[in-house]
Amino acid sequence: MTTGYNKSAPQALSEETQKAVESFNTLDTDAKLAWLYFVYEKMGDSITPAAPSAAEPELAPTLLGDYYKLSDEQQLKIMREVVNGENTEHSRAYGALKENNQLFIWYAWAEAMGDDVVDMPDDYNASDAINNLLSQIEKMDFEEQMSVLRTVVGQMGYSDVKPIETQAETGKTSSL
Secondary structure, rough: OOOOOOOOOOOOOOOHEEEEHHHHHHOHHHHHHHHHHHHHHHHHHHHHHHHHHHOHHHOOOOOOOOHHHOOOOOOOHHHHHHHHHHHHHHHHHHHOOOHHHHHHHHHHHHEEEEOEEEOOOOOOOHHHHHHHHHHHHHHOHHHHHHHHHHHHHOOOOOOOOOOOOOOOHHOOOOOO
């Protein structure tokens, strides 16, 4: 077992869910966006009750209310910045949120796609990698699906907050 902080594979993930996260991480930016869109399209009914009930949407006006007023190009640019963890205003706002609120952002954006949020191109064809990853997550139970989603959305956005070092990393014991 390795020590250190690995944002892409938290200890709580099973081997199967870790593989799904690793597969997601190999996708390019637009493929990640497409995968999220398809996940919410296919599984939205099961994700829906989990995300909004645990979220605090008032914490992210930059990513919700104001975001909806932007052009399609600006919205897509912001989605890409968030997925890539770029140091921008919107990506920092996203990175400052807890995972349930990050899930809520993607849920809200997916719900508004084609109306207030830029939609998928009509002629978009998902790659084999996207379809394989969709098949993987569809075979998982709800808890595993949510674990994968929380992990992938938690990797996104920009934050300069660093995890607290563990005793194993520092070699020091905590003092009272």
